[in-house]
Amino acid sequence: MSLQPQDAQLDAKKRTRFNKLQKKxxxxxxxxxxxxxxxxxxxxxxxxxxxxxxxxxxxxILRNLQHSAPVNFELVAVNLDQKQPGFPEHVLPEYLEREGVAYHILEKDTYSIVKEKVPEGKTTCGLCSRLRRGSLYGFAEEIGATKIALGHHRDDIIETLFLNMFYGGKMKAMPPKLRSDDNRNIVIRPLAYCREKDIIEFSAFKDFPIIPCNLCGSQENLQRQVIKDMLNRWDREQPGRIENIFAAIQNIAPSQLADTRLFDFETLEEGQQRGGDQAHRLDVINLFG
Known part of the structure:
Protein backbone atom coordinates (compact mmCIF):
# COMPACT_ATOMS: atom_id res chain seq x y z
CA MET A 1 0.00 0.00 0.00
CA SER A 2 1.43 3.40 -0.99
CA LEU A 3 1.88 6.15 1.56
CA GLN A 4 -0.61 8.96 1.66
CA PRO A 5 0.96 12.41 0.97
CA GLN A 6 0.63 13.38 4.64
CA ASP A 7 2.32 10.14 5.78
CA ALA A 8 5.11 10.56 3.22
CA GLN A 9 5.71 14.11 4.49
CA LEU A 10 5.89 12.85 8.07
CA ASP A 11 8.38 10.14 7.09
CA ALA A 12 10.51 12.72 5.26
CA LYS A 13 10.57 14.94 8.35
CA LYS A 14 11.58 11.98 10.51
CA ARG A 15 14.40 11.06 8.14
CA THR A 16 15.63 14.63 8.08
CA ARG A 17 15.57 14.86 11.88
CA PHE A 18 17.35 11.48 12.20
CA ASN A 19 20.08 12.50 9.75
CA LYS A 20 20.69 15.78 11.61
CA LEU A 21 20.80 13.99 14.95
CA GLN A 22 23.18 11.31 13.70
CA LYS A 23 25.50 13.93 12.21
CA LYS A 24 25.47 15.86 15.48
CA ILE A 61 28.43 5.94 16.29
CA LEU A 62 31.89 4.33 16.59
CA ARG A 63 31.00 1.88 13.82
CA ASN A 64 29.87 4.82 11.73
CA LEU A 65 33.09 6.73 12.37
CA GLN A 66 35.22 3.71 11.45
CA HIS A 67 34.45 4.31 7.79
CA SER A 68 35.70 7.90 7.75
CA ALA A 69 38.30 8.03 10.56
CA PRO A 70 41.87 9.02 9.60
CA VAL A 71 43.17 5.97 11.51
CA ASN A 72 42.36 2.29 11.33
CA PHE A 73 40.97 0.74 14.49
CA GLU A 74 39.10 -2.41 15.49
CA LEU A 75 35.91 -2.66 17.51
CA VAL A 76 34.81 -5.59 19.64
CA ALA A 77 31.65 -5.47 21.75
CA VAL A 78 31.73 -7.06 25.20
CA ASN A 79 28.74 -7.65 27.44
CA LEU A 80 29.04 -8.70 31.07
CA ASP A 81 26.25 -11.11 31.93
CA GLN A 82 25.92 -10.50 35.67
CA LYS A 83 23.40 -13.31 36.10
CA GLN A 84 20.52 -11.09 37.08
CA PRO A 85 17.29 -13.10 37.30
CA GLY A 86 15.29 -12.85 34.11
CA PHE A 87 18.14 -11.36 32.08
CA PRO A 88 17.30 -12.02 28.40
CA GLU A 89 20.56 -13.68 27.34
CA HIS A 90 19.51 -13.98 23.69
CA VAL A 91 18.92 -10.28 22.99
CA LEU A 92 22.48 -8.98 22.62
CA PRO A 93 23.92 -11.97 20.70
CA GLU A 94 21.03 -11.81 18.24
CA TYR A 95 21.43 -8.07 17.75
CA LEU A 96 25.23 -8.20 17.35
CA GLU A 97 25.14 -11.13 14.95
CA ARG A 98 22.48 -9.40 12.88
CA GLU A 99 24.65 -6.26 12.75
CA GLY A 100 27.82 -8.22 12.00
CA VAL A 101 29.68 -6.98 15.08
CA ALA A 102 32.41 -9.08 16.69
CA TYR A 103 31.52 -9.71 20.34
CA HIS A 104 32.11 -11.64 23.55
CA ILE A 105 29.68 -12.43 26.35
CA LEU A 106 31.52 -12.53 29.68
CA GLU A 107 29.64 -14.41 32.41
CA LYS A 108 30.25 -13.36 36.03
CA ASP A 109 27.74 -13.78 38.83
CA THR A 110 28.23 -10.34 40.37
CA TYR A 111 24.49 -10.15 41.04
CA SER A 112 24.69 -12.66 43.92
CA ILE A 113 27.66 -10.83 45.44
CA VAL A 114 25.85 -7.48 45.37
CA LYS A 115 22.66 -8.92 46.87
CA GLU A 116 24.69 -10.63 49.60
CA LYS A 117 26.83 -7.63 50.51
CA VAL A 118 24.38 -4.71 50.19
CA PRO A 119 21.65 -4.44 52.85
CA GLU A 120 18.05 -4.38 51.63
CA GLY A 121 17.00 -0.90 50.60
CA LYS A 122 20.55 0.42 50.19
CA THR A 123 21.96 1.61 46.87
CA THR A 124 23.55 -1.22 44.90
CA CYS A 125 25.16 0.88 42.14
CA GLY A 126 28.52 1.50 43.84
CA LEU A 127 29.47 -2.12 44.50
CA CYS A 128 27.88 -3.29 41.26
CA SER A 129 29.92 -0.87 39.15
CA ARG A 130 33.19 -1.73 40.95
CA LEU A 131 32.68 -5.45 40.36
CA ARG A 132 31.68 -4.83 36.76
CA ARG A 133 34.73 -2.66 36.08
CA GLY A 134 37.07 -5.23 37.62
CA SER A 135 35.68 -8.02 35.45
CA LEU A 136 35.78 -5.95 32.25
CA TYR A 137 39.27 -4.54 32.87
CA GLY A 138 40.68 -8.03 33.33
CA PHE A 139 38.92 -9.33 30.24
CA ALA A 140 40.29 -6.46 28.13
CA GLU A 141 43.79 -7.79 28.75
CA GLU A 142 42.73 -11.31 27.80
CA ILE A 143 41.50 -10.24 24.37
CA GLY A 144 44.32 -7.77 23.73
CA ALA A 145 42.17 -4.63 23.81
CA THR A 146 44.20 -1.43 23.89
CA LYS A 147 41.27 0.83 24.87
CA ILE A 148 38.09 0.27 26.89
CA ALA A 149 35.14 2.40 25.75
CA LEU A 150 32.38 3.27 28.22
CA GLY A 151 29.08 4.90 27.27
CA HIS A 152 29.02 7.80 29.73
CA HIS A 153 27.83 11.07 28.21
CA ARG A 154 28.03 14.76 29.10
CA ASP A 155 25.10 14.60 31.53
CA ASP A 156 26.75 11.69 33.40
CA ILE A 157 29.92 13.74 33.78
CA ILE A 158 28.07 16.77 35.12
CA GLU A 159 25.91 14.66 37.43
CA THR A 160 29.04 13.05 38.87
CA LEU A 161 30.56 16.47 39.51
CA PHE A 162 27.55 17.53 41.61
CA LEU A 163 27.31 14.14 43.33
CA ASN A 164 30.89 14.49 44.52
CA MET A 165 30.40 18.11 45.59
CA PHE A 166 27.08 17.61 47.38
CA TYR A 167 27.70 14.20 48.96
CA GLY A 168 31.47 13.65 48.90
CA GLY A 169 33.04 17.07 49.51
CA LYS A 170 35.18 16.79 46.36
CA MET A 171 35.29 18.69 43.09
CA LYS A 172 35.64 15.60 40.95
CA ALA A 173 33.84 14.34 37.85
CA MET A 174 34.44 11.71 35.11
CA PRO A 175 37.36 12.39 32.75
CA PRO A 176 36.84 11.62 29.07
CA LYS A 177 40.02 9.54 29.17
CA LEU A 178 41.87 7.93 32.06
CA ARG A 179 44.32 5.25 33.05
CA SER A 180 42.74 2.65 35.32
CA ASP A 181 43.82 2.43 38.96
CA ASP A 182 45.92 -0.67 38.25
CA ASN A 183 47.70 1.19 35.41
CA ARG A 184 46.92 -1.62 32.97
CA ASN A 185 44.08 -0.11 30.92
CA ILE A 186 43.20 3.11 29.13
CA VAL A 187 39.50 3.90 29.52
CA ILE A 188 37.76 6.29 27.11
CA ARG A 189 34.33 7.92 27.05
CA PRO A 190 33.67 8.81 23.39
CA LEU A 191 30.23 10.28 24.18
CA ALA A 192 31.70 12.84 26.60
CA TYR A 193 30.41 15.77 24.52
CA CYS A 194 26.97 14.25 23.77
CA ARG A 195 23.78 15.25 25.59
CA GLU A 196 21.58 12.49 27.02
CA LYS A 197 18.44 13.92 25.43
CA ASP A 198 20.02 13.50 21.98
CA ILE A 199 20.99 9.92 22.80
CA ILE A 200 17.45 9.16 23.97
CA GLU A 201 16.03 10.49 20.70
CA PHE A 202 18.62 8.66 18.59
CA SER A 203 17.95 5.41 20.44
CA ALA A 204 14.23 5.76 19.79
CA PHE A 205 14.88 6.30 16.07
CA LYS A 206 17.09 3.21 15.93
CA ASP A 207 14.70 1.13 18.05
CA PHE A 208 17.52 -0.59 19.90
CA PRO A 209 16.51 -3.72 21.86
CA ILE A 210 16.92 -2.09 25.30
CA ILE A 211 17.56 -4.37 28.28
CA PRO A 212 16.54 -2.77 31.61
CA CYS A 213 18.69 -3.20 34.70
CA ASN A 214 16.66 -5.29 37.13
CA LEU A 215 19.23 -4.91 39.88
CA CYS A 216 19.08 -1.19 40.47
CA GLY A 217 16.57 0.19 38.00
CA SER A 218 13.76 0.11 40.56
CA GLN A 219 15.61 2.17 43.18
CA GLU A 220 13.75 5.46 43.10
CA ASN A 221 15.64 7.53 45.65
CA LEU A 222 19.15 7.29 44.30
CA GLN A 223 21.28 10.38 44.92
CA ARG A 224 22.06 10.48 41.20
CA GLN A 225 18.37 10.73 40.39
CA VAL A 226 18.06 13.71 42.72
CA ILE A 227 20.92 15.42 40.88
CA LYS A 228 19.47 14.47 37.49
CA ASP A 229 16.12 16.00 38.41
CA MET A 230 17.84 19.19 39.53
CA LEU A 231 19.83 19.49 36.29
CA ASN A 232 16.79 18.74 34.13
CA ARG A 233 14.90 21.51 35.90
CA TRP A 234 17.78 23.93 35.29
CA ASP A 235 17.89 22.89 31.64
CA ARG A 236 14.21 23.68 31.21
CA GLU A 237 14.26 26.94 33.13
CA GLN A 238 17.70 28.23 32.11
CA PRO A 239 18.65 26.97 28.62
CA GLY A 240 22.40 26.91 28.17
CA ARG A 241 23.21 26.38 31.85
CA ILE A 242 24.24 22.73 31.36
CA GLU A 243 26.56 23.75 28.52
CA ASN A 244 28.12 26.41 30.76
CA ILE A 245 28.67 23.91 33.58
CA PHE A 246 30.45 21.53 31.23
CA ALA A 247 32.52 24.41 29.84
CA ALA A 248 33.55 25.23 33.43
CA ILE A 249 34.84 21.67 33.89
CA GLN A 250 37.20 22.38 30.99
CA ASN A 251 38.22 25.86 32.18
CA ILE A 252 39.68 25.64 35.67
CA ALA A 253 41.66 28.34 37.50
CA PRO A 254 43.42 26.73 40.51
CA SER A 255 44.54 30.09 41.90
CA GLN A 256 40.87 31.06 42.29
CA LEU A 257 39.98 27.98 44.36
CA ALA A 258 41.33 26.90 47.75
CA ASP A 259 43.27 23.68 47.27
CA THR A 260 46.84 24.15 48.50
CA ARG A 261 47.89 21.03 46.60
CA LEU A 262 47.06 22.71 43.29
CA PHE A 263 48.32 26.23 43.93
CA ASP A 264 51.21 27.47 46.06
CA PHE A 265 49.44 30.00 48.29
CA GLU A 266 52.08 29.67 51.04
CA THR A 267 54.87 31.50 49.20
CA LEU A 268 52.66 33.91 47.27
CA GLU A 269 54.09 36.97 49.07
CA GLU A 270 57.63 35.92 48.20
CA GLY A 271 56.88 35.57 44.50
CA GLN A 272 58.05 31.95 44.61
CA GLN A 273 54.85 30.30 43.49
CA ARG A 274 55.30 27.82 40.71
CA GLY A 275 53.97 29.86 37.82
CA GLY A 276 50.25 30.18 38.54
CA ASP A 277 47.45 28.36 36.83
CA GLN A 278 49.33 27.32 33.72
CA ALA A 279 51.98 25.40 35.66
CA HIS A 280 49.32 23.43 37.45
CA ARG A 281 47.40 22.13 34.45
CA LEU A 282 48.70 18.59 34.88
CA ASP A 283 47.79 18.62 38.57
CA VAL A 284 44.28 19.76 37.70
CA ILE A 285 43.79 16.69 35.53
CA ASN A 286 43.96 14.65 38.74
CA LEU A 287 41.13 16.73 40.16
CA PHE A 288 38.79 15.06 37.67
CA GLY A 289 40.54 11.68 37.53
Whole structure:
Protein backbone atom coordinates (compact mmCIF):
# COMPACT_ATOMS: atom_id res chain seq x y z
CA MET A 1 0.00 0.00 0.00
CA SER A 2 1.43 3.40 -0.99
CA LEU A 3 1.88 6.15 1.56
CA GLN A 4 -0.61 8.96 1.66
CA PRO A 5 0.96 12.41 0.97
CA GLN A 6 0.63 13.38 4.64
CA ASP A 7 2.32 10.14 5.78
CA ALA A 8 5.11 10.56 3.22
CA GLN A 9 5.71 14.11 4.49
CA LEU A 10 5.89 12.85 8.07
CA ASP A 11 8.38 10.14 7.09
CA ALA A 12 10.51 12.72 5.26
CA LYS A 13 10.57 14.94 8.35
CA LYS A 14 11.58 11.98 10.51
CA ARG A 15 14.40 11.06 8.14
CA THR A 16 15.63 14.63 8.08
CA ARG A 17 15.57 14.86 11.88
CA PHE A 18 17.35 11.48 12.20
CA ASN A 19 20.08 12.50 9.75
CA LYS A 20 20.69 15.78 11.61
CA LEU A 21 20.80 13.99 14.95
CA GLN A 22 23.18 11.31 13.70
CA LYS A 23 25.50 13.93 12.21
CA LYS A 24 25.47 15.86 15.48
CA UNK A 25 26.37 12.79 17.54
CA UNK A 26 29.04 11.82 15.03
CA UNK A 27 30.52 15.32 15.12
CA UNK A 28 30.55 15.52 18.92
CA UNK A 29 31.99 12.02 19.30
CA UNK A 30 34.65 12.66 16.68
CA UNK A 31 35.60 15.93 18.38
CA UNK A 32 35.94 14.22 21.78
CA UNK A 33 38.08 11.46 20.26
CA UNK A 34 40.34 14.07 18.65
CA UNK A 35 40.51 16.43 21.65
CA UNK A 36 41.59 13.69 24.03
CA UNK A 37 43.47 11.46 21.58
CA UNK A 38 41.18 8.57 22.50
CA UNK A 39 41.79 6.26 19.54
CA UNK A 40 44.99 5.79 17.55
CA UNK A 41 46.22 3.78 14.61
CA UNK A 42 45.81 0.04 15.19
CA UNK A 43 43.85 0.33 18.43
CA UNK A 44 41.58 -2.51 19.43
CA UNK A 45 38.66 -0.85 21.22
CA UNK A 46 36.59 -2.95 23.60
CA UNK A 47 33.11 -1.41 23.55
CA UNK A 48 31.35 -2.23 26.82
CA UNK A 49 27.77 -2.99 25.83
CA UNK A 50 25.22 -3.13 28.66
CA UNK A 51 22.06 -3.26 26.59
CA UNK A 52 21.15 0.32 27.49
CA UNK A 53 20.60 3.29 25.17
CA UNK A 54 24.01 4.85 25.86
CA UNK A 55 26.17 1.86 25.01
CA UNK A 56 24.09 0.97 21.94
CA UNK A 57 24.48 4.54 20.69
CA UNK A 58 28.23 4.52 21.39
CA UNK A 59 28.69 1.31 19.42
CA UNK A 60 26.60 2.61 16.51
CA ILE A 61 28.43 5.94 16.29
CA LEU A 62 31.89 4.33 16.59
CA ARG A 63 31.00 1.88 13.82
CA ASN A 64 29.87 4.82 11.73
CA LEU A 65 33.09 6.73 12.37
CA GLN A 66 35.22 3.71 11.45
CA HIS A 67 34.45 4.31 7.79
CA SER A 68 35.70 7.90 7.75
CA ALA A 69 38.30 8.03 10.56
CA PRO A 70 41.87 9.02 9.60
CA VAL A 71 43.17 5.97 11.51
CA ASN A 72 42.36 2.29 11.33
CA PHE A 73 40.97 0.74 14.49
CA GLU A 74 39.10 -2.41 15.49
CA LEU A 75 35.91 -2.66 17.51
CA VAL A 76 34.81 -5.59 19.64
CA ALA A 77 31.65 -5.47 21.75
CA VAL A 78 31.73 -7.06 25.20
CA ASN A 79 28.74 -7.65 27.44
CA LEU A 80 29.04 -8.70 31.07
CA ASP A 81 26.25 -11.11 31.93
CA GLN A 82 25.92 -10.50 35.67
CA LYS A 83 23.40 -13.31 36.10
CA GLN A 84 20.52 -11.09 37.08
CA PRO A 85 17.29 -13.10 37.30
CA GLY A 86 15.29 -12.85 34.11
CA PHE A 87 18.14 -11.36 32.08
CA PRO A 88 17.30 -12.02 28.40
CA GLU A 89 20.56 -13.68 27.34
CA HIS A 90 19.51 -13.98 23.69
CA VAL A 91 18.92 -10.28 22.99
CA LEU A 92 22.48 -8.98 22.62
CA PRO A 93 23.92 -11.97 20.70
CA GLU A 94 21.03 -11.81 18.24
CA TYR A 95 21.43 -8.07 17.75
CA LEU A 96 25.23 -8.20 17.35
CA GLU A 97 25.14 -11.13 14.95
CA ARG A 98 22.48 -9.40 12.88
CA GLU A 99 24.65 -6.26 12.75
CA GLY A 100 27.82 -8.22 12.00
CA VAL A 101 29.68 -6.98 15.08
CA ALA A 102 32.41 -9.08 16.69
CA TYR A 103 31.52 -9.71 20.34
CA HIS A 104 32.11 -11.64 23.55
CA ILE A 105 29.68 -12.43 26.35
CA LEU A 106 31.52 -12.53 29.68
CA GLU A 107 29.64 -14.41 32.41
CA LYS A 108 30.25 -13.36 36.03
CA ASP A 109 27.74 -13.78 38.83
CA THR A 110 28.23 -10.34 40.37
CA TYR A 111 24.49 -10.15 41.04
CA SER A 112 24.69 -12.66 43.92
CA ILE A 113 27.66 -10.83 45.44
CA VAL A 114 25.85 -7.48 45.37
CA LYS A 115 22.66 -8.92 46.87
CA GLU A 116 24.69 -10.63 49.60
CA LYS A 117 26.83 -7.63 50.51
CA VAL A 118 24.38 -4.71 50.19
CA PRO A 119 21.65 -4.44 52.85
CA GLU A 120 18.05 -4.38 51.63
CA GLY A 121 17.00 -0.90 50.60
CA LYS A 122 20.55 0.42 50.19
CA THR A 123 21.96 1.61 46.87
CA THR A 124 23.55 -1.22 44.90
CA CYS A 125 25.16 0.88 42.14
CA GLY A 126 28.52 1.50 43.84
CA LEU A 127 29.47 -2.12 44.50
CA CYS A 128 27.88 -3.29 41.26
CA SER A 129 29.92 -0.87 39.15
CA ARG A 130 33.19 -1.73 40.95
CA LEU A 131 32.68 -5.45 40.36
CA ARG A 132 31.68 -4.83 36.76
CA ARG A 133 34.73 -2.66 36.08
CA GLY A 134 37.07 -5.23 37.62
CA SER A 135 35.68 -8.02 35.45
CA LEU A 136 35.78 -5.95 32.25
CA TYR A 137 39.27 -4.54 32.87
CA GLY A 138 40.68 -8.03 33.33
CA PHE A 139 38.92 -9.33 30.24
CA ALA A 140 40.29 -6.46 28.13
CA GLU A 141 43.79 -7.79 28.75
CA GLU A 142 42.73 -11.31 27.80
CA ILE A 143 41.50 -10.24 24.37
CA GLY A 144 44.32 -7.77 23.73
CA ALA A 145 42.17 -4.63 23.81
CA THR A 146 44.20 -1.43 23.89
CA LYS A 147 41.27 0.83 24.87
CA ILE A 148 38.09 0.27 26.89
CA ALA A 149 35.14 2.40 25.75
CA LEU A 150 32.38 3.27 28.22
CA GLY A 151 29.08 4.90 27.27
CA HIS A 152 29.02 7.80 29.73
CA HIS A 153 27.83 11.07 28.21
CA ARG A 154 28.03 14.76 29.10
CA ASP A 155 25.10 14.60 31.53
CA ASP A 156 26.75 11.69 33.40
CA ILE A 157 29.92 13.74 33.78
CA ILE A 158 28.07 16.77 35.12
CA GLU A 159 25.91 14.66 37.43
CA THR A 160 29.04 13.05 38.87
CA LEU A 161 30.56 16.47 39.51
CA PHE A 162 27.55 17.53 41.61
CA LEU A 163 27.31 14.14 43.33
CA ASN A 164 30.89 14.49 44.52
CA MET A 165 30.40 18.11 45.59
CA PHE A 166 27.08 17.61 47.38
CA TYR A 167 27.70 14.20 48.96
CA GLY A 168 31.47 13.65 48.90
CA GLY A 169 33.04 17.07 49.51
CA LYS A 170 35.18 16.79 46.36
CA MET A 171 35.29 18.69 43.09
CA LYS A 172 35.64 15.60 40.95
CA ALA A 173 33.84 14.34 37.85
CA MET A 174 34.44 11.71 35.11
CA PRO A 175 37.36 12.39 32.75
CA PRO A 176 36.84 11.62 29.07
CA LYS A 177 40.02 9.54 29.17
CA LEU A 178 41.87 7.93 32.06
CA ARG A 179 44.32 5.25 33.05
CA SER A 180 42.74 2.65 35.32
CA ASP A 181 43.82 2.43 38.96
CA ASP A 182 45.92 -0.67 38.25
CA ASN A 183 47.70 1.19 35.41
CA ARG A 184 46.92 -1.62 32.97
CA ASN A 185 44.08 -0.11 30.92
CA ILE A 186 43.20 3.11 29.13
CA VAL A 187 39.50 3.90 29.52
CA ILE A 188 37.76 6.29 27.11
CA ARG A 189 34.33 7.92 27.05
CA PRO A 190 33.67 8.81 23.39
CA LEU A 191 30.23 10.28 24.18
CA ALA A 192 31.70 12.84 26.60
CA TYR A 193 30.41 15.77 24.52
CA CYS A 194 26.97 14.25 23.77
CA ARG A 195 23.78 15.25 25.59
CA GLU A 196 21.58 12.49 27.02
CA LYS A 197 18.44 13.92 25.43
CA ASP A 198 20.02 13.50 21.98
CA ILE A 199 20.99 9.92 22.80
CA ILE A 200 17.45 9.16 23.97
CA GLU A 201 16.03 10.49 20.70
CA PHE A 202 18.62 8.66 18.59
CA SER A 203 17.95 5.41 20.44
CA ALA A 204 14.23 5.76 19.79
CA PHE A 205 14.88 6.30 16.07
CA LYS A 206 17.09 3.21 15.93
CA ASP A 207 14.70 1.13 18.05
CA PHE A 208 17.52 -0.59 19.90
CA PRO A 209 16.51 -3.72 21.86
CA ILE A 210 16.92 -2.09 25.30
CA ILE A 211 17.56 -4.37 28.28
CA PRO A 212 16.54 -2.77 31.61
CA CYS A 213 18.69 -3.20 34.70
CA ASN A 214 16.66 -5.29 37.13
CA LEU A 215 19.23 -4.91 39.88
CA CYS A 216 19.08 -1.19 40.47
CA GLY A 217 16.57 0.19 38.00
CA SER A 218 13.76 0.11 40.56
CA GLN A 219 15.61 2.17 43.18
CA GLU A 220 13.75 5.46 43.10
CA ASN A 221 15.64 7.53 45.65
CA LEU A 222 19.15 7.29 44.30
CA GLN A 223 21.28 10.38 44.92
CA ARG A 224 22.06 10.48 41.20
CA GLN A 225 18.37 10.73 40.39
CA VAL A 226 18.06 13.71 42.72
CA ILE A 227 20.92 15.42 40.88
CA LYS A 228 19.47 14.47 37.49
CA ASP A 229 16.12 16.00 38.41
CA MET A 230 17.84 19.19 39.53
CA LEU A 231 19.83 19.49 36.29
CA ASN A 232 16.79 18.74 34.13
CA ARG A 233 14.90 21.51 35.90
CA TRP A 234 17.78 23.93 35.29
CA ASP A 235 17.89 22.89 31.64
CA ARG A 236 14.21 23.68 31.21
CA GLU A 237 14.26 26.94 33.13
CA GLN A 238 17.70 28.23 32.11
CA PRO A 239 18.65 26.97 28.62
CA GLY A 240 22.40 26.91 28.17
CA ARG A 241 23.21 26.38 31.85
CA ILE A 242 24.24 22.73 31.36
CA GLU A 243 26.56 23.75 28.52
CA ASN A 244 28.12 26.41 30.76
CA ILE A 245 28.67 23.91 33.58
CA PHE A 246 30.45 21.53 31.23
CA ALA A 247 32.52 24.41 29.84
CA ALA A 248 33.55 25.23 33.43
CA ILE A 249 34.84 21.67 33.89
CA GLN A 250 37.20 22.38 30.99
CA ASN A 251 38.22 25.86 32.18
CA ILE A 252 39.68 25.64 35.67
CA ALA A 253 41.66 28.34 37.50
CA PRO A 254 43.42 26.73 40.51
CA SER A 255 44.54 30.09 41.90
CA GLN A 256 40.87 31.06 42.29
CA LEU A 257 39.98 27.98 44.36
CA ALA A 258 41.33 26.90 47.75
CA ASP A 259 43.27 23.68 47.27
CA THR A 260 46.84 24.15 48.50
CA ARG A 261 47.89 21.03 46.60
CA LEU A 262 47.06 22.71 43.29
CA PHE A 263 48.32 26.23 43.93
CA ASP A 264 51.21 27.47 46.06
CA PHE A 265 49.44 30.00 48.29
CA GLU A 266 52.08 29.67 51.04
CA THR A 267 54.87 31.50 49.20
CA LEU A 268 52.66 33.91 47.27
CA GLU A 269 54.09 36.97 49.07
CA GLU A 270 57.63 35.92 48.20
CA GLY A 271 56.88 35.57 44.50
CA GLN A 272 58.05 31.95 44.61
CA GLN A 273 54.85 30.30 43.49
CA ARG A 274 55.30 27.82 40.71
CA GLY A 275 53.97 29.86 37.82
CA GLY A 276 50.25 30.18 38.54
CA ASP A 277 47.45 28.36 36.83
CA GLN A 278 49.33 27.32 33.72
CA ALA A 279 51.98 25.40 35.66
CA HIS A 280 49.32 23.43 37.45
CA ARG A 281 47.40 22.13 34.45
CA LEU A 282 48.70 18.59 34.88
CA ASP A 283 47.79 18.62 38.57
CA VAL A 284 44.28 19.76 37.70
CA ILE A 285 43.79 16.69 35.53
CA ASN A 286 43.96 14.65 38.74
CA LEU A 287 41.13 16.73 40.16
CA PHE A 288 38.79 15.06 37.67
CA GLY A 289 40.54 11.68 37.53
Missing amino acids: LRRETGRAIADFNMIGEGDKVMVCLSGGKDSYTMLE
